[in-house]
Amino acid sequence: MSVAPLIQVGLAATVSQICYWTRVSSTPLPRSFRNVILGHLLSFAGRLSFIFGAALFSFYFLRHMPAMELERLDIGSALRGSFLIAILFVLFCYSLELERLGVALQMPSVRTAKDASD
Numbered sequence: 001m002s003v004a005p006l007i008q009v010g011l012a013a014t015v016s017q018i019c020y021w022t023r024v025s026s027t028p029l030p031r032s033f034r035n036v037i038l039g040h041l042l043s044f045a046g047r048l049s050f051i052f053g054a055a056l057f058s059f060y061f062l063r064h065m066p067a068m069e070l071e072r073l074d075i076g077s078a079l080r081g082s083f084l085i086a087i088l089f090v091l092f093c094y095s096l097e098l099e100r101l102g103v104a105l106q107m108p109s110v111r112t113a114k115d116a117s118d
Contacts, residue, residue: 006083013090020093029104039105046098053091060084 009087010083013087016090016094020097023097029101031104031107034105034108036106039102041102042098042105043102046095046102049098050092050095053088053095057084057088
Protein backbone atom coordinates (compact mmCIF):
# COMPACT_ATOMS: atom_id res chain seq x y z
CA MET A 1 0.00 0.00 0.00
CA SER A 2 1.30 3.39 -0.97
CA VAL A 3 1.93 5.96 1.73
CA ALA A 4 1.13 9.00 -0.47
CA PRO A 5 -2.69 8.69 -0.24
CA LEU A 6 -2.47 8.34 3.54
CA ILE A 7 -0.36 11.49 3.75
CA GLN A 8 -2.81 13.36 1.53
CA VAL A 9 -5.82 12.29 3.61
CA GLY A 10 -3.97 13.13 6.82
CA LEU A 11 -3.03 16.56 5.48
CA ALA A 12 -6.63 17.21 4.38
CA ALA A 13 -7.90 16.18 7.82
CA THR A 14 -5.37 18.45 9.53
CA VAL A 15 -6.26 21.45 7.34
CA SER A 16 -9.96 20.77 7.94
CA GLN A 17 -9.45 20.71 11.70
CA ILE A 18 -7.39 23.92 11.66
CA CYS A 19 -10.13 25.68 9.68
CA TYR A 20 -12.89 24.28 11.90
CA TRP A 21 -11.32 25.25 15.22
CA THR A 22 -10.33 28.68 13.89
CA ARG A 23 -13.93 29.29 12.83
CA VAL A 24 -15.30 28.06 16.16
CA SER A 25 -12.94 30.21 18.20
CA SER A 26 -12.92 33.48 16.28
CA THR A 27 -15.48 33.78 13.48
CA PRO A 28 -19.14 34.32 14.35
CA LEU A 29 -21.93 32.79 12.32
CA PRO A 30 -23.90 35.21 10.11
CA ARG A 31 -26.92 36.79 11.78
CA SER A 32 -27.96 39.41 9.27
CA PHE A 33 -28.81 36.99 6.46
CA ARG A 34 -31.84 34.70 6.70
CA ASN A 35 -32.83 31.99 4.26
CA VAL A 36 -34.96 29.19 5.66
CA ILE A 37 -34.70 26.96 2.59
CA LEU A 38 -30.91 27.22 2.45
CA GLY A 39 -30.77 26.64 6.21
CA HIS A 40 -32.82 23.46 5.88
CA LEU A 41 -30.66 22.24 2.99
CA LEU A 42 -27.46 22.84 4.98
CA SER A 43 -28.87 21.07 8.03
CA PHE A 44 -29.89 18.15 5.83
CA ALA A 45 -26.45 18.03 4.21
CA GLY A 46 -24.82 18.05 7.64
CA ARG A 47 -26.83 15.10 8.88
CA LEU A 48 -26.44 13.23 5.62
CA SER A 49 -22.67 13.70 5.59
CA PHE A 50 -22.32 12.17 9.05
CA ILE A 51 -24.58 9.28 8.09
CA PHE A 52 -22.28 8.69 5.12
CA GLY A 53 -19.22 8.78 7.39
CA ALA A 54 -20.78 6.38 9.88
CA ALA A 55 -21.74 4.01 7.05
CA LEU A 56 -18.18 4.12 5.71
CA PHE A 57 -16.84 3.44 9.20
CA SER A 58 -19.24 0.48 9.59
CA PHE A 59 -18.38 -0.88 6.16
CA TYR A 60 -14.67 -0.78 6.98
CA PHE A 61 -15.13 -2.80 10.15
CA LEU A 62 -17.58 -5.25 8.61
CA ARG A 63 -15.23 -5.79 5.69
CA HIS A 64 -11.87 -5.92 7.46
CA MET A 65 -12.50 -7.09 11.02
CA PRO A 66 -13.34 -10.74 10.16
CA ALA A 67 -10.04 -11.02 8.27
CA MET A 68 -8.03 -9.78 11.25
CA GLU A 69 -6.87 -12.22 13.84
CA LEU A 70 -6.37 -11.10 17.39
CA GLU A 71 -2.92 -12.65 17.48
CA ARG A 72 -1.86 -10.74 14.37
CA LEU A 73 -2.87 -7.27 15.53
CA ASP A 74 0.15 -5.05 15.32
CA ILE A 75 1.04 -1.38 15.46
CA GLY A 76 0.04 -0.91 11.81
CA SER A 77 -3.49 -2.14 12.52
CA ALA A 78 -3.77 0.14 15.53
CA LEU A 79 -2.52 3.11 13.51
CA ARG A 80 -4.99 2.42 10.69
CA GLY A 81 -7.82 2.10 13.21
CA SER A 82 -6.90 5.34 14.97
CA PHE A 83 -6.53 7.06 11.59
CA LEU A 84 -10.05 5.94 10.68
CA ILE A 85 -11.42 7.25 13.98
CA ALA A 86 -9.66 10.58 13.39
CA ILE A 87 -11.23 10.85 9.92
CA LEU A 88 -14.64 10.05 11.42
CA PHE A 89 -14.11 12.89 13.92
CA VAL A 90 -13.27 15.25 11.04
CA LEU A 91 -16.54 14.25 9.34
CA PHE A 92 -18.39 14.84 12.61
CA CYS A 93 -16.95 18.37 12.90
CA TYR A 94 -17.85 19.07 9.27
CA SER A 95 -21.43 17.90 9.76
CA LEU A 96 -21.73 19.85 13.01
CA GLU A 97 -20.57 23.02 11.25
CA LEU A 98 -23.09 22.54 8.44
CA GLU A 99 -25.88 22.06 10.98
CA ARG A 100 -24.82 25.17 12.95
CA LEU A 101 -24.78 27.25 9.79
CA GLY A 102 -28.16 25.85 8.77
CA VAL A 103 -29.69 26.74 12.14
CA ALA A 104 -28.15 30.22 12.01
CA LEU A 105 -29.68 30.82 8.59
CA GLN A 106 -33.11 29.73 9.82
CA MET A 107 -33.18 32.05 12.84
CA PRO A 108 -34.82 35.48 12.52
CA SER A 109 -32.52 38.30 11.47
CA VAL A 110 -31.10 40.39 14.28
CA ARG A 111 -32.32 43.95 14.08
CA THR A 112 -30.24 46.75 15.48
CA ALA A 113 -31.60 49.67 17.48
CA LYS A 114 -31.06 51.92 14.45
CA ASP A 115 -33.15 49.61 12.24
CA ALA A 116 -35.94 49.54 14.85
CA SER A 117 -36.11 53.35 15.00
CA ASP A 118 -36.54 53.66 11.21
